[in-house]
Amino acid sequence: MKKHHNWGGIIIVLSVLLIYALLTGFVVWGSFNKGWIVFEIVFLPLVIPITVICFKGLSRRTAAKNAFITLPEQTAETMVVNKSKKVVGSRYTTGTVFYITFEMPDGERKNFQVIHDRYATIEKDDVGTLIYKEGNGFSFFIDFKRKPNKDQ
Known part of the structure; x- marks a missing residue:
């Protein structure tokens, strides 16, 4: 029996981490001015909870699909x-x-x-x-x- 995986949730988490890493790299290497540091400070507390909420919703849907497939x-x-x-x-x-x-x-x-x-x-x-x-x-x-x- 094929089980469903939460690829959507994993992709969201990896995308957010990649964007955050790129922004951090640009700020550290000096490609952006100090305004981006403020953006990064605001970005982190807002995006991480939103990502967690999306991931939990997709995980619940994936669990329901797997339950339907595997239950007798x-x-x-x-x-x-x-x-x-x-x-x-x-x-x-x-x-x-x-x-x-x-x-x-x-x-x-x-x-x-x-x-x-x-x-x-x-x-x-x-x-x-x-x-x-x-x-x-x-x-x-x-x-x-x-x-x-x-x-x-």
Whole structure:
């Protein structure tokens, strides 16, 4: 199984370090005037935290991809107990995230993010087989196969 690596985060860190090293070299060798020393003093405290935040975000995304690849699929006979959606976005763009809550055989409820097509086709009180992946703090909805209704 191919695992994903956080090349984006590594490239960001190396780029920032290279820029910082070049600026430091130019200042030390006298290629720039004293104004660049002030720039460098401001540059370091601002860019390093931003780089760390970007690296952590990319690392989390990479961890989620690796978890999805490596976790085994699990199945359970479940019932749909709730459907919900949340509008997310900013001032200029919005989107909707869809969630379905399933009740497991032991009474535990699990909430999964699903795509719109699955949200539209699965109804509350449906009973069937839930296929999902879970572990390492991640939960992934794979599929839900509805049992045929006895009334039909």
